[in-house]
Amino acid sequence: MQTFTIPTPDDWHLHLRDEAMLATTVPASAAVFNRAVIMPNLVPPVTTVEAAMAYRQRILQQLPETYRFQPMMALYLTAETTPELVAEAAANEHIIGFKLYPSGATTNSAAGVKSVDALAPVLEAMQQHEVPLLVHGEVTDADVDIFDREKVFIDRHLRPITEKFPTLRLVLEHITTADAVAFVEESSEYVAATMTPQHLLMNRNDLLVGGVRPHNYCLPILKRRSHQMELQRAALSGNPKFFLGTDSAPHTQDKKETACGCAGCYSAPAAIELYAEFFDAHGALDKLADFASGFGADFYRMPRNTNELTLVKETWQVPATVDTANGPMVPYWSGESLNWKVQS
Ligand SMILES: NC(=O)N[C@@H](CC(=O)O)C(=O)O
Numbered sequence: 001m002q003t004f005t006i007p008t009p010d011d012w013h014l015h016l017r018d019e020a021m022l023a024t025t026v027p028a029s030a031a032v033f034n035r036a037v038i039m040p041n042l043v044p045p046v047t048t049v050e051a052a053m054a055y056r057q058r059i060l061q062q063l064p065e066t067y068r069f070q071p072m073m074a075l076y077l078t079a080e081t082t083p084e085l086v087a088e089a090a091a092n093e094h095i096i097g098f099k100l101y102p103s104g105a106t107t108n109s110a111a112g113v114k115s116v117d118a119l120a121p122v123l124e125a126m127q128q129h130e131v132p133l134l135v136h137g138e139v140t141d142a143d144v145d146i147f148d149r150e151k152v153f154i155d156r157h158l159r160p161i162t163e164k165f166p167t168l169r170l171v172l173e174h175i176t177t178a179d180a181v182a183f184v185e186e187s188s189e190y191v192a193a194t195m196t197p198q199h200l201l202m203n204r205n206d207l208l209v210g211g212v213r214p215h216n217y218c219l220p221i222l223k224r225r226s227h228q229m230e231l232q233r234a235a236l237s238g239n240p241k242f243f244l245g246t247d248s249a250p251h252t253q254d255k256k257e258t259a260c261g262c263a264g265c266y267s268a269p270a271a272i273e274l275y276a277e278f279f280d281a282h283g284a285l286d287k288l289a290d291f292a293s294g295f296g297a298d299f300y301r302m303p304r305n306t307n308e309l310t311l312v313k314e315t316w317q318v319p320a321t322v323d324t325a326n327g328p329m330v331p332y333w334s335g336e337s338l339n340w341k342v343q344s
């Protein structure tokens, strides 16, 4: 039996949702990951330290006893966020940073930021207190094409932010374009990016050719093959600025398979196997450990995990559906096969 062992990975971008959904989502991620950055785009959003601590408790309540799993909470940045709140967040060991959602950019972002310029005092405080800024990097202007929204956000907002706040720790989440890769490569060591399995494994043909595939629909939207290839190059390069963040984003089947379907891929049931599939397909399984279990911890200045996860070379199929209290979900890669499986 062929096996492959890596230090236990961490997920630096994860949506668990809330209430009954946690019974499904928490065990799925905790079975594989030691730590995860928990996204705050609930309804209402997680905007205060108290709300984040209460949400963290609801997550921990769903944790099977044998699992060790640390939820690292991100706070949702709004026009009301103050420098005082930044200081309070900095002093709380369970809060990892603030998440910037441009208003209207993605799922549950209505409460997000309408003016990035107006954030200057808060970004100043984040730089001073060394609190990372996590960014959904897309503009939302109706006249900007959906395939250009990441590039325009980088040019219009991110470059100016990195110039004005050169030591602000910034993570551009779920990158999808060659422009994002170039931005991160050209920026200082204070700038990094997370990468999802779907953006490494797929391009927009997988969304649109031969019929629309709602379960491959996420934001930022899958881009053309040349962008996918740049993401792949960056992930395979061993550059520590690029690391794992699944962006596993559960929505029930009825919300995905409908006339106006939700954005988000529920990749948690096969997350590490999907990344293993990508690295193995490029003959670079040796690069998986740093990408999944090293570089993210280094960037966030946390210790690397010392426990281990073993993958077994074994063909299996991602389940067609996953049952939840809110109805079935169709996971990402549903019904397709994978060549590596977490050892049970
Ligand atoms: N990625 C997605 O398409 N959806 C995410 C939100 C996000 O990360 O933008 C979600 O919460 O469903």
Ligand SMILES: [Zn+2]
Pocket: 106, 136, 173, 174, 219, 220
């Ligand atoms: Zn996002």
Ligand SMILES: [Zn+2]
Pocket: 013, 014, 015, 039, 247, 249
């Ligand atoms: Zn996300």
